[in-house]
Amino acid sequence: MIAVLGASGAVGSRVLAALRSRGFETRAGSRTSGVDLRDERSLAGFVDGARLVVNCAGPSHDTAERVMAVALRAGADHVDAGGDRTRSPSSRPRDVPGRTAVFSAGASPGLSGLLPRSLAPGFTEVATLVSYSGVLDRFTPAGAEDFLSGTTEAGAAWRDGERVSRAVSRVSGLTLPRLPRSVIALPFLDEENVSVALDLSLVDGTWFTFVEDGHLLGAIERVPGLPASAAVRSLCDAAALDMAGRDTHATLLVQLTGTMDGVEAIRTAIARAGSAAEMTAAVTVAAALAVLAGRCPEGVHQAAQVLDPAELSxxxxxxxxxxxxxxxxLALVEEGTL
Incomplete structure (x- = not known):
């Protein structure tokens, strides 16, 4: 049996439906069904008897490690759509022999770390990476709280094989493929990016999140001076205003350059879904299936490091x-076509 937390949310409801469509027995849990993620006794009762616990509830920075600890103690494996920290004592692999926990099984982090790994085979040497990730979608309060609690370093990049602060500035008026309007790209570096850089032996790596020049950009620039609750509300309101009358999307672009058999080569991957929730749910389901099939090693891992990039299709x-x-x-070709 698979226990799904956050089952009434945008991500959890998709994950629940996908697992049920594949014939798995599931148990749905959410705040409305009486499961309290801050109460370990409530959590323990919900996960009792589960083979796998899938956490889609947020904010993940507050729930991820607690849910994992309860799941592992109950003898279940664990998959989390978010949660990029695995530093608590209960998360150490030696404490959970025979059990597997996979974090960051979402869009970013998650698919953003898998895409470059999917491009790397065939390269004799990878020299540089450039990545853009962004969504046009509403913020949930939990999503906004996770965004604000992130451990990214603005302006940092990977240069000459090491992390460098204040290496890159924002780029305005940028045209990217599959996007209807120009965007502003904000450079950042997080631990998933560093992991990719080390795994691919990158010389240079630059990662951007992109937004349109609208209400959300203004809110992002204002939040450092706001109390936490006001900052969350500001992000949610701004994203809703930018969304008015428009369709949602989630887009990831990754470009690798290097050599293939001594010849300079470039490969680009474009991943797109109808919403951030749809993209996140797809990766979460893939992680759940991989754990159930025994394709992930025991211990605690990030999804991008243990899922098979060859299965992204x-x-x-x-x-x-x-x-x-x-x-x-690619952007010029699309612009010319339009």
Whole structure:
């Protein structure tokens, strides 16, 4: 049996439906069904008898490690759509022999770390990476809280094989493929990016999150001076205003450059889904299936490090295209077509 927490939310409801459609017995848990994520006794009762616990509830920075600890103590494996920290004593692999926990099984982090790994095979050497990730979607309060509690370093990048602060500035008026309007790209570096850089032996790596020049950008710039509750409300309100009358999307772009058999080469991956929740749910389901099938080693891991990049084409609801051209050229081709 698979116990799904946050089952009434945008991500959890999709994960629950996908697992049920594959014939798995499931148990749905949420605040409305009486499961209190801050009460370990309530959690323990919910996960009792489960083979796998899938956590889609937020804010993940507050719930992820607690849910994992309860799941592992109950003898279940664990998958979390979010949660990028695995530093608590209960998360050490030696404390949970025979059990597997997978964190960051979402869009970013998650798919954002898998895409570059999917491009790397075939390269003799990877030299540089450029990545853009962004959504046009509403913020839930939990999502906004996770965004604000993130451990990203603005302006940092990977240069000459090491982390460098204040290495990159924002880019305005940027045209990217699959986007209807120009965007502003904000550079950042997080631990998933560093992991990718080390795994691929990158010389240089630059990661951006992109937003349109609208209400959300203004809110992001104002939140450092606001109390936490006001900052969450500001992000939610601003994202809703930017969304008015428009369709949602989640888009990831990754470009690798290097050599293939001594010849310079470029490969670009574009991943797109109808919403952030749809993209996140697809990765969460893939992680759950991998754990159930025994394809993930025991211990505590980040999804991008243990899921098979070769299986990305099987993500439900996520369109992934691979091109042997740079992002800039792809954007010009689309602009010319329009």
């Amino acid at each position: 099987e993500l439900d609801g996520v369109d992934i295209v691979i091109e042997d051209r740079p992002i800039e050229e």
